[in-house]
Amino acid sequence: MSRILLVVDQMDTFEELADALHQEGGVEILWAHDSETAFSKVADDPPDLVIVDETIGETSGLDWIRRLMEVNAFIHTAAVSGLSHEEFHETSEGLGIMDQLPPRPGKTDAQRIVNTLRQFG
Numbered sequence: 001m002s003r004i005l006l007v008v009d010q011m012d013t014f015e016e017l018a019d020a021l022h023q024e025g026g027v028e029i030l031w032a033h034d035s036e037t038a039f040s041k042v043a044d045d046p047p048d049l050v051i052v053d054e055t056i057g058e059t060s061g062l063d064w065i066r067r068l069m070e071v072n073a074f075i076h077t078a079a080v081s082g083l084s085h086e087e088f089h090e091t092s093e094g095l096g097i098m099d100q101l102p103p104r105p106g107k108t109d110a111q112r113i114v115n116t117l118r119q120f121g
Contacts, residue, residue, distance in 0.1 A: 001026050001027065001028050002025060002026075002027045002028070002048045002049070002114075002117050003027070003028045003030060003047040003048050003049075004021060004027050004028070004029055004030065004047055004048060004049045004050075004051060004113075005030045005031075005032060005038065005041055005042065005047040005049070005050045005051070006018060006029060006030070006031050006032070006051050007032045007035075007038040007050060007051065007052045007053060007056055007064070008031070008032075008033065008053040008056075009033060009053060009055065009056060009057065010053075011031065011033070013053070013103070013104055014051075014053070014105065016104070016105070016106045016107065017051075017101075017105040017106060017107075017109060017110055020106065020107040020109075020110030020111070021110045021113065021114065023110075024107075024110050024111055024114045025110075025114035025117070025118075027114065027117075030047060034056070034057065035056055035057060035059065035064065035067070038050070038056075038068075039067075039068070039071050042068065042071050042072050042075060043071055043072070046072055046075055047075075048076065048117060048120075049075075049076045049077070049078060049098070049113070049117060050065075050068065050075055050076070050077050050078075051077070051078045051079075051080070051101065051105075051113075052064050052065055052068075052077060052078070052079050052080065053080050054079075054080045054081055054082065054103060061079045061080060061081065062079060062081070062091060062092055062095065065077050065079060065092075065095050065097065066095065069095065076098050076117075076120065077095070077096070077097050077098060078097060078098050078099040078100070078101055078113065079092065079097050079099075079100060079101065080100075080101045080102070080103055080105065081100050081101070081103075082102070082103050083100075085100065088100045098116060099112065099113065099116065
């Protein structure tokens with residue numbers, strides 16, 4: 001069973017995604033509502049994927065992922081972003097982000113994530 005850590009300020013924007021991930025692939029969902037809790041979870045027992053909201057507290061999701069790379073540079077990540085695909089790719093270059101998710105990710109996004117995780121095996 002894959003384990004995914006959702007790093008979000010507000011759970012309600014990710015409930016549909018979390019439910020769909022659990023139903024689609026039997027994914028275990030872990031939650032962190034602040035940076036320190038998330039970093040601690042990654043350091044103690046790294047999940048298969050970390051999905052980061054567009055902002056965490058005062059920090060952008062992309063800047064948060066930059067900090068995460070210092071904790072574990074090999075962890076798979078996905079980021080919520082309202083940027084166009086081109087802008088996102090340019091802004092996140094070098095971070096190795098697996099996927100860009102829309103501001104309110106849902107069932108279709110969960111299916112894509114589960115399929116990608118299966119490829120990583």
